[in-house]
Amino acid sequence: MNKDLDIITSRLALLFKPTSRTRYWLVIANDPYDYTYNVFFNSQRANERLRSMPLHKLANYNLNDLENLLKALRQQTKLTIEFIGFTGQVWPQSQKIIQKRRQGLE
Template sequence: MNKDVKVINDRLQPRFKRVSQTRYWLQVADDHYGQTYNFFFNYQRKWQRLKSIPLHTITTYDLAYLETVVSELQTLTKLTIDYVGFTDQVWPERQQLIQKKRHGYE
């Protein structure tokens, strides 16, 4: 297991409570200025505010590396992953758009 995947998973698991009527997902943000990728654990109970917890920052600013990290995380967690700041970028291996929709705050 990749060391970044291990750090993210180790920080994620204690927070993932599997409470009913609660939505859980991961968010990956591309920080163009700092040249890093930031991972957040998001959850929202029905009728309550969104909570976002920073999990880890990857300093290896390489899409191919990020693609392997994300692929391992999807296999481990089965959580939905939301991407922010990846507009018009394509995964090197899969050749698919990373971010399908634009966020209003980009």
């Protein structure tokens, strides 16, 4: 888990360049076919198209480990984290719903 966190934060540091009128956020995508979680860094300037850069693929397909990783990641960065493909699933430790509604292209 710490190795995954180090990879994500190091790649995030290379891509994150704060500029005005730009929105930055992370996306965690559930891939049930490959049994992996994918982490993306998204940025979008005002009146421009969305840029999505893949950061890392988490091969450990366990929600408990993902929850622990996200706790550590939230301590490292203050970026918003969106979830795709987690509709109806609940975090094992906190018992909160991960994603309430499906996204547009799910």
